[in-house]
Amino acid sequence: MLDLIEIAHIVFAGITLLGGLALAFTKNIIYASFLLFAVLFGIAGLYVFYGAEFLAMSQIIVYVGGILVILLFGVMLTHKLRDLKPKTEIVNLIPGLILSTGLFSIFVVFVGEIDFSQSLAKDKLDLGKAVEHVGNNAERIGVGNLTEYLLLFELASVLLLVVLIGAAYLTRKPKGEEATS
Amino acid sequence: MNWSDWVFLVSPFLFCTGVFLVITRRNAVMALLGIELILNAANLNFVLFSNRETGIPHGQMAALFVIVIAAAEVAVALAIILNVYKRFKTVNIDDIDTLKN
Numbered sequence: 001m002l003d004l005i006e007i008a009h010i011v012f013a014g015i016t017l018l019g020g021l022a023l024a025f026t027k028n029i030i031y032a033s034f035l036l037f038a039v040l041f042g043i044a045g046l047y048v049f050y051g052a053e054f055l056a057m058s059q060i061i062v063y064v065g066g067i068l069v070i071l072l073f074g075v076m077l078t079h080k081l082r083d084l085k086p087k088t089e090i091v092n093l094i095p096g097l098i099l100s101t102g103l104f105s106i107f108v109v110f111v112g113e114i115d116f117s118q119s120l121a122k123d124k125l126d127l128g129k130a131v132e133h134v135g136n137n138a139e140r141i142g143v144g145n146l147t148e149y150l151l152l153f154e155l156a157s158v159l160l161l162v163v164l165i166g167a168a169y170l171t172r173k174p175k176g177e178e179a180t181s
Numbered sequence: 182m183n184w185s186d187w188v189f190l191v192s193p194f195l196f197c198t199g200v201f202l203v204i205t206r207r208n209a210v211m212a213l214l215g216i217e218l219i220l221n222a223a224n225l226n227f228v229l230f231s232n233r234e235t236g237i238p239h240g241q242m243a244a245l246f247v248i249v250i251a252a253a254e255v256a257v258a259l260a261i262i263l264n265v266y267k268r269f270k271t272v273n274i275d276d277i278d279t280l281k282n
Contacts, residue, residue, distance in 0.1 A: 017195075020194060020195050021198065024201050024205075036214050039218065050231075058248060062248050063221075066252060067217070071214070074263065078210065078263065089207065092205050095204065096201045099204060100201035107196075108193070137241075140235075140238055141245065144237035156246060156250075159250075160253060167259075
């Protein structure tokens with residue numbers, strides 16, 4: 001029996017999986033960046049079904065709004081746009097296929113071995129119930145940030161500052177050297 | 182195996198896709214996309230197994246910090262890639278094989 005929540009869940013999982021599959025075999029880097037957008041958006045949708053609305057919003061804001069724009073900048077700065085050929089070839093196709101499908105079949109076997117109905121995740125599969133129960137996700141994460149995870153929180157802010165300075169330092173123009181191109 | 186267990190196979194699939202991308206692409210930006218996929222697969226599992234009823238959702242906290250680290254990693258990696266492109270005029274990983282001179 002499929003109700004509306006389950007159908008929406010399957011749709012978001014399908015967006016994620018199909019996007020990932022297409023991402024694995026596309027050669028155009030621009031397409032790949034936008035397919036990554038689809039995958040990240042699908043994952044954000046899945047987060048909502050798993051009771052993590054705050055994470056879904058931060059996923060969209062940070063990944064889709066930030067990281068993807070940075071990645072597109074990287075693509076456009078490292079490929080001459082006059083050539084208009086932002087393509088890569090696929091190398092090591094056979095070893096890559098063997099390794100990734102082998103890894104995935106190992107995961108499938110493991111997931112098949114585990115009896116999730118006995119475990120912690122039992123009521124998590126009951127998605128309708130899970131969605132009903134969650135109401136103050138952001139509040140719980142905020143409390144966690146300022147109590148148990150306070151040190152990590154502060155360290156993350158310091159890390160972001162260091163990265164900001166470091167990235168600006170790495171991409172600066174050396175003193176006295178003019179741009180060659 | 183219950184058929185509703187397909188939920189647990191989404192993140193292994195994304196992980197394997199990321200590994201495939203890292204292996205089969207020579208372009209540094211594409212390898213970076215693969216690494217992003219791997220990080221997101223780990224995140225998805227963290228969120229899936231996090232407690233969602235009461236108290237601090239530890240899995241979601243872990244995923245949140247992974248997002249922060251991923252943002253930092255992408256910024257630094259792209260700065261390095263731009264530097265490499267300025268010096269070698271390519272971002273093909275196989276061509277970048279000199280340490281000095």
